[in-house]
Amino acid sequence: xxxxxxxxxxxxxxxxxxxxxxxxxxxxxxxxxxxxxxxxxxxxxxxxxxxxxxxxxxxxxxxxxxxxxxxxxxxxxxxxxxxxxxxxxxxxxxxxxxxxxxxxxxxxxxxxxxxxxxxxxxxxxxxxxxxxxx
Amino acid sequence: xxxxxxxxxxxxxxxxxxxxxxxxxxxxxxxxxxxxxxxxxxxxxxxxxxxxxxxxxxxxxxxxxxxxxxxxxxxxxxxxxxxxxxxxxxxxxxxxxxxxxxxxxxxxxxxxxxxxxxxxxxxxxxxx
Numbered sequence: 466x467x468x469x470x471x472x473x474x475x476x477x478x479x480x481x482x483x484x485x486x487x488x489x490x491x492x493x494x495x496x497x498x499x500x501x502x503x504x505x506x507x508x509x510x511x512x513x514x515x516x517x518x519x520x521x522x523x524x525x526x527x528x529x530x531x532x533x534x535x536x537x538x539x540x541x542x543x544x545x546x547x548x549x550x551x552x553x554x555x556x557x558x559x560x561x562x563x564x565x566x567x568x569x570x571x572x573x574x575x576x577x578x579x580x581x582x583x584x585x586x587x588x589x590x591x592x593x594x595x596x597x598x599x
Numbered sequence: 600x601x602x603x604x605x606x607x608x609x610x611x612x613x614x615x616x617x618x619x620x621x622x623x624x625x626x627x628x629x630x631x632x633x634x635x636x637x638x639x640x641x642x643x644x645x646x647x648x649x650x651x652x653x654x655x656x657x658x659x660x661x662x663x664x665x666x667x668x669x670x671x672x673x674x675x676x677x678x679x680x681x682x683x684x685x686x687x688x689x690x691x692x693x694x695x696x697x698x699x700x701x702x703x704x705x706x707x708x709x710x711x712x713x714x715x716x717x718x719x720x721x722x723x724x725x726x727x
Contacts, residue, residue: 479603481631481713505634505713507627521624522631523710553710 476594478503483524485515485541486561495528495561495584502590512541519545523553526593531560531571531579542575557596603714609721611636614655618648618674619663619687628661628687628716635717645670652678658724660684662703664693675702683723687711 482504486492489510496508507524509515515527527545531538538560548554559578560571568579578596580589615637619625625641632639640657642648645666652660660678662671664686675684679702686698686706695706704726705719 478607479714505631518627519710521627521709521711523712
């Protein structure tokens with residue numbers, strides 16, 4: 466049971482999430498949370514690896530480390546948003562960071578949501594569920 | 600945003616053979632089909648795929664049409680009468696007109712919606 470009551474382990478069933486984070490343990494943690502909530506997850510280390518995945522499969526959501534946005538997260542979303550809709554250009558995108566001042570930057574560059582660390586697993590799944598049901 | 604919880608068990612009991620020369624692509628496609636309940640095996644070449652199929656026929660074959668030496672077309676010529684073969688194509692060259700005329704039973708263009716992939720494979724398995 467989560468702190469805010471029972472939360473469905475199936476809340477992200479049928480959602481394909483692409484997780485982009487260069488830090489191995491963090492990538493595994495985020496992927497683990499999403500899988501626990503039912504998602505199909507592909508974790509990758511770099512934005513360029515994520516773009517390669519997106520040449521084959523269209524994710525429902527991309528989740529990108531935004532700790533140092535200039536290291537690739539901004540360029541990544543620019544390239545994603547430049548794709549045609551049928552190639553994944555409209556995918557939902559979430560930035561994860563630890564600096565509230567980055568929130569406006571992430572939104573202005575094309576991310577749909579900004580989630581701050583440390584992650585609350587249940588709140589994280591709830592944020593994604595809300596974003597995907599808009 | 601569409602969510603696709605209905606596809607989760609769409610492929611339970613379905614054996615799919617993936618034939619794709621790219622190891623990363625094989626792993627990604629396998630993860631999608633397995634998520635939807637399929638039992639998945641994969642081969643890197645048309646030759647290996649055919650060898651596997653002749654030992655253990657599968658319910659559906661998914662073949663990348665960019666395999667070297669037109670391997671996917673060779674594959675569909677050899678086993679297309681026995682099993683549905685789904686073409687996985689890029690946006691260039693091998694369009695659905697060409698693949699379907701060559702005997703493929705379905706055609707998907709990269710990048711693929713994973714849930715559409717599961718639905719199409721499930722439809723082909725039901726017809727088999």
